[in-house]
Amino acid sequence: MIDRNGEPVGERYVDLHAHSTASDGAVSPVELVGAAKRADLQAIAITDHDTIAGNDEAVATGASLGIRVVRGCELSAYDGSFEVHLLALHIRDAGAIRPSLEGFQRERTERGRKIVEQLTRHGAPISMDDVIAEAAGGALGRPHIARVLIRDGYATDNRDAFDRLLGAGKPAYVPKPRLEVADAIGLAHSAGALAVWAHPGRDGTRERLARLAQQGLDGVEVRHPGHTPSDVARLERLASELDLVPSGGSDWHGATEGYRVIGNMHIPEAWLDLQDARLATRVS
Secondary structure, eight states: OBOTTSOBTTOOEEEOOBOOTTTTOSSOHHHHHHHHHHTTOSEEEEOOBTOOTTHHHHHHHHHHHTOEEEEEEEEEEEETTEEEEEEEESOOOHHHHHHHHHHHHHHHHHHHHHHHHHHHHTTOOOOHHHHHHHHTTSOOOHHHHHHHHHHTTSOSSHHHHIIIIISTTSTTOOOOOOOBHHHHHHHHHHTTOEEEEOOOGGGOOHHHHHHHHHTTOOEEEEEOTTOOHHHHHHHHHHHHHTTOEEEEOOOBSSOSSSSOSTTTTOEEHHHHHHHHHHHHHHHO
């Protein structure tokens, strides 16, 4: 039986892409898992940028609430000049990935300092101390800088901050340190995780997916708020044809309305089962 939204009645859902205050999300790891429980999800993945700092707290909360928490993080890498975001899902060996992530965190802070210097030169002299305070110990990123710009009156909202100052090609833009996609895939694998290409959109072509699969890519995010229906159909077909596991999620950062609300992507639990099966082949 199908409901009025076209979803099977009784289907069980998961969300395999969400962020907490350990990076640039608006809610704590505990609150993230609580929100997943209220959304009637069977599982939630915590995938903060360049950090697993919230993983243990989320897993403990999941155990108390009866919801599965998938350990993960999101890595920014490059395929030539093209940026690729990778989700490391189902991290088993935190010790193998933590030193690299700590290095990425230091690079993030240094990039933030350079951005603040550029902003000062262009008439928006915010304080780096305020940016660090905004990050509150999480992985520092441009969203934290945007929030300070808004608070100090140099931007009207997040979009304005990025469109005028922080986005690629804008006055205060500073490129990320370079991590090759093959190295990012290897880093995920070293931690016992699956490497999943996050929100590829129209860039998820057969040619690029096939080439990344040859480098060890395990899966592709099929359902994401930024994907069109044609993107979803194409990526699901290519995942099947290229033997990549499907994944998906809301990419939740704390929104309470709109497309990027936790659980809104209706990711079938069967996709998580496929990921578990792929992982089982690694340890069999």
